Amino acid sequence: MSETREQLTRELMKLVAKEGMVEAGTISPEARLEDLSIQSADFIMILMAIEEKYGAYISVDNDLTETETVQDLLDLAIAKIEEQRAA
Amino acid sequence: MHRVVVTGMGAVSACGLGADALWRAARDGVSGRKPVHYPEIDTQRVGHAAALAAPDLAQVIDAAGSRMRDPVAAYALVAAREAVAQAKLGPDDFGDACGVSIGSGFGGAQTLNTNYLKFAAEGSMRLDPMSVPKIMNNAAASWVSIEFGATGPAYCMATACSSASQSIGLAVQMLRAGAAQRMLAGGSEACLESGVFRVWELLRVMTADLNRPFSRDRNGMMLGEGAGVLVLETLEAAQARGAEIICEIKGYGTNSDAGDLLRPDPERAAACMGLALHDAGLSPADIAHVNAHGTGTVANDLTEAEALRRCFGDAPPPFTSTKPVHGHALGAAGALELIVSIGALRGRMAPPTLNYTEDDPKVHLVPVHGQAQPIGAGAVMSNSLAFGGINASLIVADV
Numbered sequence: 315m316s317e318t319r320e321q322l323t324r325e326l327m328k329l330v331a332k333e334g335m336v337e338a339g340t341i342s343p344e345a346r347l348e349d350l351s352i353q354s355a356d357f358i359m360i361l362m363a364i365e366e367k368y369g370a371y372i373s374v375d376n377d378l379t380e381t382e383t384v385q386d387l388l389d390l391a392i393a394k395i396e397e398q399r400a401a
Numbered sequence: 402m403h404r405v406v407v408t409g410m411g412a413v414s415a416c417g418l419g420a421d422a423l424w425r426a427a428r429d430g431v432s433g434r435k436p437v438h439y440p441e442i443d444t445q446r447v448g449h450a451a452a453l454a455a456p457d458l459a460q461v462i463d464a465a466g467s468r469m470r471d472p473v474a475a476y477a478l479v480a481a482r483e484a485v486a487q488a489k490l491g492p493d494d495f496g497d498a499c500g501v502s503i504g505s506g507f508g509g510a511q512t513l514n515t516n517y518l519k520f521a522a523e524g525s526m527r528l529d530p531m532s533v534p535k536i537m538n539n540a541a542a543s544w545v546s547i548e549f550g551a552t553g554p555a556y557c558m559a560t561a562c563s564s565a566s567q568s569i570g571l572a573v574q575m576l577r578a579g580a581a582q583r584m585l586a587g588g589s590e591a592c593l594e595s596g597v598f599r600v601w602e603l604l605r606v607m608t609a610d611l612n613r614p615f616s617r618d619r620n621g622m623m624l625g626e627g628a629g630v631l632v633l634e635t636l637e638a639a640q641a642r643g644a645e646i647i648c649e650i651k652g653y654g655t656n657s658d659a660g661d662l663l664r665p666d667p668e669r670a671a672a673c674m675g676l677a678l679h680d681a682g683l684s685p686a687d688i689a690h691v692n693a694h695g696t697g698t699v700a701n702d703l704t705e706a707e708a709l710r711r712c713f714g715d716a717p718p719p720f721t722s723t724k725p726v727h728g729h730a731l732g733a734a735g736a737l738e739l740i741v742s743i744g745a746l747r748g749r750m751a752p753p754t755l756n757y758t759e760d761d762p763k764v765h766l767v768p769v770h771g772q773a774q775p776i777g778a779g780a781v782m783s784n785s786l787a788f789g790g791i792n793a794s795l796i797v798a799d800v
Binding site for chain 1: 618
């Protein structure tokens with residue numbers, strides 16, 4: 315389970331970097347999204363990619379407004395993906 | 402400057418056919434939310450919208466549909482007929498003295514969507530030859546003017562979620578200035594089509610759950626559809642024909658954020674409400690109730706709450722979002738919500754915000770919820786805050 319989660323985290327990091335148009339080398343879990351210049355339009359692209367790849371729908375709302383770091387975004391995405399897988 | 406009054410109202414919505422059905426649903430907190438399913442969407446994430454009930458849709462298409470009309474025009478025609486009947490307008494009341502101002506966000510969405518599917522998915526060249534006149538945004542306004550012989554000026558505002566409020570506001574300004582004696586004004590939207598629904602899904606502002614404006618656990622809006630049309634007249638014209646006057650459109654304000662295309666600006670929204678108050682010659686204390694734009698998205702709700710505080714102070718008048726009832730009907734929203742606001746004005750009753758569960762510390766304001774709440778005598782404000790940063794506020798009052 316934890317291995318799956320680690321793998322998922324790695325995949326999601328890559329996805330966030332690609333869709334957020336950030337150099338893969340500069341992205342880390344602690345990095346603040348703002349510092350990476352990931353903005354609302356990038357969020358939409360990231361969320362679309364998550365939906366395509368994992369089938370999880372995340373609306374641009376409460377949960378997302380509280381995400382400050384890459385880790386926050388990963389936690390949210392993983393929670394929604396796991397929710398989707400359990401459904 | 403002429404004073405402008407309302408003498409007729411008509412509505413088509415998920416709550417049923419008729420302005421009264423809409424008001425009663427809002428007052429009693431009965432949602433028009435229904436399951437929607439689009440076979441063309443592989444994995445549909447959002448499963449509900451405030452769609453017309455199937456028998457109502459059949460009745461509207463039977464009454465006003467034709468090969469020349471997209472449903473968006475049929476909705477507007479049915480709403481306009483109701484409004485004209487209530488106003489008891491006769492053949493002599495139209496002509497050049499009567500104009501039309503009916504907006505739409507998407508225009509003929511069904512025709513466009515059906516054509517795209519045939520053209521792109523099936524490769525068919527046999528598309529609807531009437532596509533252009535059915536899709537064009539002003540078709541609803543034109544059909545209404547044709548139906549009644551309203552040969553005065555005809556306008557179609559296409560300003561997304563502010564289309565109907567601005568259409569009504571423009572009509573008010575024209576009547577005040579003497580450009581017409583009466584106007585059929587409002588908005589129409591028939592956007593619940595697979596392609597439109599999918600692009601709203603992609604924008605991720607729709608909830609896959611319940612629409613909960615101003616509530617801490619909100620997570621998006623619910624799309625709606627329908628049409629609202631009002632008969633607006635100068636006070637003199639209405640009195641001259643012995644019309645029964647429903648209320649006065651007392652104030653109108655509109656402005657642009659000139660900022661972010663999608664993210665609303667609390668300062669500009671508050672300024673817009675202030676413009677409407679100034680136009681009405683009223684102070685914030687004169688407003689007994691606000692029908693908020695209240696989409697149930699975090700961007701709207703936090704912004705609008707802050708705007709209400711800036712305009713009205715820390716204790717704004719009782720405010721409601723009725724979107725969980727009739728959905729977010731985009732280009733028709735402002736007209737449907739003005740009809741609900743007029744119901745609130747006349748019934749001295751603020752309808753509840755459905756699905757509200759808990760106070761949001763970021764909003765700091767609690768809307769009317771649970772059940773309708775009596776309100777004092779006073780004017781009622783209705784807000785529209787659109788994508789594109791276009792704000793519009795209307796104020797209605799007793800004559």
